[in-house]
Amino acid sequence: MNILLILPVLVPMTAAVLCMLAWNSLRIQRALSVIGAALLLAAGLLLLRSIWQNGIQAAQMNGWPPPFGITVVADLFSAIMVAITGVIGLATAVYSLATLDRERETFGYYPLLHILLMGVCGAFVTGDLFNLYVWFEVMLMASFVLMALGGERAQMEGAVKYVTINLVASAMFLAAVGMLYGVVGTLNMADLAQKLRAAPRMDLLTTIAMLFLIAFGIKAAVFPLFFWLPASYHTPPVAVSAIFAGLLTKVGVYALIRVFTLLFVQDVAYTHTVILALAGLTMITGVLGAVAQNEFRRILSFHIVSQIGYMIFGLGLFTVTALAGSIFYIVHHIIVKTNLFLISGVVHRAQGTYELKKLGGLYSTRPALSILFLIPALSLAGLPPLSGFVAKFTLVRAGLESQSYILVATALAVGLLTLFSMTKIWAETFWKDAPAESETTAAAMAISAPLASRWLLMMPIASLALITVMIGLAAEPLYVLTSRAAEQLIDPAEYIQAVLGRR
Amino acid sequence: METVLAFVIGALYAAGLFTMLRRNIVRLVIGLGLLGHAANLLIFTIAGLTRARPPLISQSFAPETLADPMPHALILTAIVIGFAVQSFALVLIYRVIQTVGTDDLDNMKATDT
Numbered sequence: 001m002n003i004l005l006i007l008p009v010l011v012p013m014t015a016a017v018l019c020m021l022a023w024n025s026l027r028i029q030r031a032l033s034v035i036g037a038a039l040l041l042a043a044g045l046l047l048l049r050s051i052w053q054n055g056i057q058a059a060q061m062n063g064w065p066p067p068f069g070i071t072v073v074a075d076l077f078s079a080i081m082v083a084i085t086g087v088i089g090l091a092t093a094v095y096s097l098a099t100l101d102r103e104r105e106t107f108g109y110y111p112l113l114h115i116l117l118m119g120v121c122g123a124f125v126t127g128d129l130f131n132l133y134v135w136f137e138v139m140l141m142a143s144f145v146l147m148a149l150g151g152e153r154a155q156m157e158g159a160v161k162y163v164t165i166n167l168v169a170s171a172m173f174l175a176a177v178g179m180l181y182g183v184v185g186t187l188n189m190a191d192l193a194q195k196l197r198a199a200p201r202m203d204l205l206t207t208i209a210m211l212f213l214i215a216f217g218i219k220a221a222v223f224p225l226f227f228w229l230p231a232s233y234h235t236p237p238v239a240v241s242a243i244f245a246g247l248l249t250k251v252g253v254y255a256l257i258r259v260f261t262l263l264f265v266q267d268v269a270y271t272h273t274v275i276l277a278l279a280g281l282t283m284i285t286g287v288l289g290a291v292a293q294n295e296f297r298r299i300l301s302f303h304i305v306s307q308i309g310y311m312i313f314g315l316g317l318f319t320v321t322a323l324a325g326s327i328f329y330i331v332h333h334i335i336v337k338t339n340l341f342l343i344s345g346v347v348h349r350a351q352g353t354y355e356l357k358k359l360g361g362l363y364s365t366r367p368a369l370s371i372l373f374l375i376p377a378l379s380l381a382g383l384p385p386l387s388g389f390v391a392k393f394t395l396v397r398a399g400l401e402s403q404s405y406i407l408v409a410t411a412l413a414v415g416l417l418t419l420f421s422m423t424k425i426w427a428e429t430f431w432k433d434a435p436a437e438s439e440t441t442a443a444a445m446a447i448s449a450p451l452a453s454r455w456l457l458m459m460p461i462a463s464l465a466l467i468t469v470m471i472g473l474a475a476e477p478l479y480v481l482t483s484r485a486a487e488q489l490i491d492p493a494e495y496i497q498a499v500l501g502r503r
Numbered sequence: 504m505e506t507v508l509a510f511v512i513g514a515l516y517a518a519g520l521f522t523m524l525r526r527n528i529v530r531l532v533i534g535l536g537l538l539g540h541a542a543n544l545l546i547f548t549i550a551g552l553t554r555a556r557p558p559l560i561s562q563s564f565a566p567e568t569l570a571d572p573m574p575h576a577l578i579l580t581a582i583v584i585g586f587a588v589q590s591f592a593l594v595l596i597y598r599v600i601q602t603v604g605t606d607d608l609d610n611m612k613a614t615d616t
Contacts, residue, residue, distance in 0.1 A: 130577055137584045141591065148595055156599045157611040163592060164523070164531060170588075171538040174581055178546030181574065231615045 004050050005059045005072045007043040008082045008121035011036060012089075016114035026105055030097055033110040037093035040117060041086030048079040052481070056488065056498040058127060058190075066500050067188030071127030073499050076485035077327060081124045081254055084331055087467070088246045088338050089117045091460035095342055096239040098456035099349070104150050104237065112149070116142035116243070123251050127499055129177050129187045132255060136173065136219070140166050143248060146240045147232065158232035165228040169218035176211035183208065190499035193262045193492050201266050209264035209271050216259065220252030222312060223282040226305045230289060233304070234297035234354070238345030241297060245304055246338035250330055253311045257326065260315055261489040268318060276316030280410045283309030287417040296344045296354040296429065299421055300337070303380065306414055307333050313411060314395055317402045323486035325394035328479065332379070332387040332471060339376040339464040343369065346457055347429060356425065361434025370430040372458075375465040377426065379472065381419035387471035390479065508548040515541035528599060528606045532592045539585040543578045550574035 015036025022028040051057060051074055058073035060066055074082070093113065100109060119139025126132050144166075148159040181187055183204060184195050196205070214225070221229040229249070233241050256275075264271055286306025293299045311333070314326025344354065346369055351359050363370045379386035382393075392415060399408035471478055488494060515537050523534030553570040560569075600606050 130580070134580065134584070137588070141587065144591060144595070148598070151598060151602060153602050154614050156595075156602045158614045159595060160528065160531075160599055160608070160611060161614075163595060164535065167535050167588060167592070168523075168538065171535075171542045174539075174542040175545050178542065178574070178577070179549055181546070181577070182549030182551070187573075187577075235614055 002050070002057050002059055004043070004047045005057060005074055005125060008040065008047065008085075008125060009118055011040045011043050012114040012118035012121065015039075016111045016118065019111040019114060020108070023108070026102075029105070029110045033093045033113065034090070034097070036114055037086070037090040037117070040121070041083070041090050044079070044083035044086035044121075047074060048076075048083045051076055051079040052484075056494050058499040067186050067191035070131060071188055071190070071499055072125050073127035073190070073495070074125050075488045075495055075498075076481065077254075077257070077489060078124045080327060080331060080481065080485060081250075082121050084334050085117060085120050085124070085247060087464075088243060088334060089113075091338060091342070091464055092239050092243045092246075094456055095242070095345070095460045098453040099239050099345055100237060101150075107149060109146070109149060112142050112146050113243070116146065116247075120247050120251055124254060127189050129180065129189060129192070133170070133173055133177055136251070136255075137170060139248070139251065140170065143244065147236050147244075149240075150237065152235070154235045158235035161228045162232040165218060165225075169215050172211055172218075173215035176208055176215055179204075179208050179211070188499070189258070189262055190492075190496045194496050194500070196263055196266060199266075205264065206267050206270060209260070209267075210274075212259050212264070213256070213271070213274070216252045216256045217278070218252075219249065220256060220308055220312075221249050221282075221305050222278050222308060223285050223305075226282070226286070226308075229305060230293075230298055230301040233301040234295065238297075238341060238348065242338045242341035242345070245300065245341050246334045249304060249308060250311075250334055253308060253330060256312065257315050257323070257489065261318075261323070262492050262495065265318075272316050272318050275312055276404065276407060279309045279313035279316050280407050281309075282306065282312060283410055283414040287414045287421070290421045291417060294356045296347060296356065296359070296425060297341065298354075299425060300340050300344065303418060303421065304337060306418065307337070307380075309414070310392070310395055310411060313407060314398065317398050317404065318490075319398055319402060320483065320486045320490050321394065321401060322398035323489050324479070324483040325391060325398050327482040327485050328394055329391040331478065331482070332391040332468070335464050335467050335471075336376040336379050336388065339461060339468070340373075340380065342457075342461050342464070343373045343376070346461070349457075351434075356428035358435055359429045360432045361430075363430040365434075369458075369461075370426075372461050372465050373430065374426065376468055377422040378419075379468045381422050382415045383419070385469075385472045387468045387475070390472060390475040394479070504552055505548055508544065508552075512541050512544050512548065515544065526608050528596050528608055528611075531608065532589070532596055535592060536585070536589055539581070539589075543581055543585070546574050546578055546581070 015032055018032050019029045056075040061070040116139060119135050119142055122135035123132055126135055144163050147162055148155055184192055186192055218225045233244055283306050286302050290299045290302035310329050311326050314322040348354055379388040382388040396408050519534045519537030522530045550571055556570045558569045558572040
């Protein structure tokens with residue numbers, strides 16, 4: 001059995017357990033948290049290399065033969081997602097050291113962070129639909145507590161909505177899993193893929209597919225199921241909203257892509273057209289919602305929604321290029337969006353507010369930070385030579401190949417509106433003169449922040465910005481990787497064979 | 504028997520959704536619980552009801568005479584998870600009522616957009 005396959009789950013679990021054992025010593029918890037995240041990144045990269053060299057790999061826990069045992073399987077898509085989770089985990093773990101208040105730290109922030117990472121990685125490597133449900137719940141439980149930890153009024157109100165809508169989605173997911181089991185008699189994804197391809201076309205399967213679409217659509221914040229996201233993501237501390245913004249909705253997108261490439265491809269003309277329509281509407285509503293906002297993190301939250309549309313767009317087109325574009329987009333988006341949230345935290349620290357009206361003048365006091373904001377912001381809008389350009393370009397090309405011109409036009413227009421939102425933040429926060437009263441607080445904050453904590457703040461931001469630029473300048477390796485991952489998704493023969501062996 | 508259970512499941516879903524739509528936050532949690540039970544019962548029913556055929560493998564092993572043990576394993580897991588989530592939700596609404604000072608969901612719109 002390949003140990004690399006379960007390391008992405010084992011490493012965060014060990015980190016979380018050790019953090020809990022060191023409950024009374026914050027110093028040890030902090031060190032463990034950073035080391036654990038770094039090891040997770042290393043495990044993710046090793047897994048990616050191993051999958052790239054040897055193809056899709058699968059393992060059966062306790063040696064039960066598939067499809068009866070618990071299957072862990074990693075194809076390139078999973079491996080890419082695990083690696084990127086490691087990147088974001090490390091960035092947020094370091095960033096948390098400088099930004100988190102003592103109260104949250106003492107009440108178990110670090111163990112929770114790692115349990116969250118464990119749930120996310122588990123969802124990426126599982127090869128069984130019911131286990132996917134379990135990993136979702138692990139991830140959700142940790143995210144619930146992270147969302148509510150601290151107990152501020154806004155957090156409480158946000159948490160009620162977040163918890164409710166996610167539990168409704170989970171109940172639907174569970175019902176869909178149960179119905180699928182009733183129809184097909186297995187929940188192992190490779191086995192399901194094989195049996196569903198052999199099965200005669202059934203309307204019930206389309207119904208089940210739509211149930212999955214709704215369940216994962218809520219988690220991924222797809223139109224019209226996204227309202228919980230902008231109502232809750234801006235309430236917790238920045239480190240928490242950064243990791244939520246970067247990773248959690250993308251787990252929903254991952255599940256959508258997995259399920260609608262591996263399992264429900266019987267009635268592509270229907271299901272994937274629905275997905276395409278949702279993609280267009282998600283892009284538009286998200287970006288229009290952002291235009292109306294005047295608070296840093298709320299604008300960013302709405303942009304998550306609009307970006308999800310692009311990822312689903314690639315899935316709806318259902319060609320190799322389009323899926324490659326989707327995966328590329330997910331990677332790009334996770335890095336860029338996390339970075340933007342991290343920067344919003346530094347801005348808040350400098351001027352004590354997220355309201356654009358009360359912000360200003362940061363370009364004169366913090367020029368380096370301003371440039372670091374511009375890089376992910378322009379990348380999000382899709383300006384060359386940054387990573388967003390390559391991602392959007394691939395998707396648009398795939399759209400033109402499939403002749404869905406309306407959606408391509410939508411995607412381009414939404415890109416323009418994204419640029420508008422980003423320039424709005426830029427103009428209000430960095431460029432315009434600082435409002436009179438905030439200058440004094442800014443000066444006070446700047447003096448009080450020790451040098452070491454400044455480094456902890458800026459390191460993750462600078463590294464993520466560097467990755468964005470690197471992806472943009474040298475897109476070829478990542479593009480080759482995502483294309484290969486997309487080929488594996490389109491033709492699941494290798495996946496099925498890796499799990500079930502030769503038949 | 505399946506027909507009866509189908510109606511029970513439908514009623515549970517309806518009751519759950521109706522309860523969740525009330526303004527009282529305690530009812531919200533009760534509604535969530537009902538939804539979870541409906542899903543569990545759905546798995547139980549749709550996987551096929553078999554009576555008095557325990558899935559114990561004896562000398563004369565014949566799979567078609569046995570009940571399918573899988574749904575029960577699924578439901579058991581789901582119940583455990585549901586229990587944990589419910590207790591978390593109860594603590595959460597307790598804190599919410601303390602912090603916000605009301606149990607009326609209409610007064611919790613400050614973070615909405």
